Amino acid sequence: MVDAARLKWSWGEVAGYGDQVPLFFYSTLFLEHPETREMFPISMAAQRDRLVTALGRIVSDVDNVDELVPFLQQLGRDHRKFAVLDGHYPAVGSALLATLEHFLGGDWTPDLAADWEAAYGIVAQVMSEAANDSAKESPAWWEAEVVAHERRTIDLAVLRVAPHERLAYVPGQSLTIEHPNRPRMWRQYSPANAPREDGTIDFHVRMADAGQVSPALVELTQPGDTLCIGPPMGTGLCLPDTPPRHVLMLAGGTGLAPLKAIAEQIAADYDGRQVYLYWGARHHRDLYDLPALRDFAGRHDWFHIVPSVAEGEQTQTVHKGNPVGIALRQARWLECDVFVCGPPGMVATSVSALAHAGVPERQIHREEFNGTGEEAPA
Known part of the structure; x- marks a missing residue:
């Protein structure tokens, strides 16, 4: 039986060493298993945060199977595009255990080593099985x-x-x-x-x-x-499988993209719901897709577009302010499905404002991404 509390404590101690942790891990991995180097980009600068973020997520959910297993399965499927094979998992596990031992020093005990070895074995098994199942259905890219x-x-x-x-x-x-x-x-x-x-x-x-x-x-x-x-991932922004409700969309910048796709999905099989898209950008020139959205609204009377800018003058057709602020001034939205997509700060502010306004959490849909979104194998 893995001691979840001991895993969390030990990872907290190791993570405190910051950038030294991924530096030691990758140096160990590439020295002992040079064949793994070709799976990674030439520059490893952005890679350090990915390792720490992924391990932190796994350890934090180690005692929450319902959250951890889907995350690991997606991680395993997604690693196919890096040509990760079953034989690579032992190499990564060996480098990980060496890293933990190095930074924990005298706190690295046989019992703790056994916990980490067992936990990593489960992680590798779930990821590997998900990748192998995925390989039967679709290409890696x-x-x-x-x-x-x-x-x-x-x-x-x-x-x-x-x-x-x-x-x-x-x-x-x-x-x-x-x-x-x-x-x-x-x-x-x-x-x-x-x-x-x-x-x-x-x-x-x-x-x-x-x-x-x-x-x-x-x-x-x-x-x-x-x-x-690469293969599709994430379901947080997808239309829920529930009786249709009217829809509020809050987009910042290129966060418009998935919301535009959802609007097209609704149009293809229209079920009577009204859709209100509040789209914000910094300047008027950044409302790069406004003509297409207005054309779409002209063809579908249930679709309403409300553009806004953070800087620049308000006009008859473009508001001044942020999407969530404008939306909440115009209606309450308590009976709507709400979709939020944009820069992390915009998403966090919008979700907080919606919750404060009384919109039920289960009706707020967003997708969580880490860092810049640029990837290499963790």
């Missing part, structure tokens, strides 16, 4: 041709890609993209459209500060290029 690339602002582009094989996803989910100039680095993006007959997918890409993948997608990508697309 899809190749997709860029068929359109439109620069909307200096730092934002809208891409349309055509996967060589059909890629099934649900509006609100995210996919990961690898650019050929950024090998073994993946970044999460949500499709901006519901699945189409021709299989094409739109992505809204803004260059992220210190990002690697997004600048390549915005500045280097051209029609005819081939990208790799």
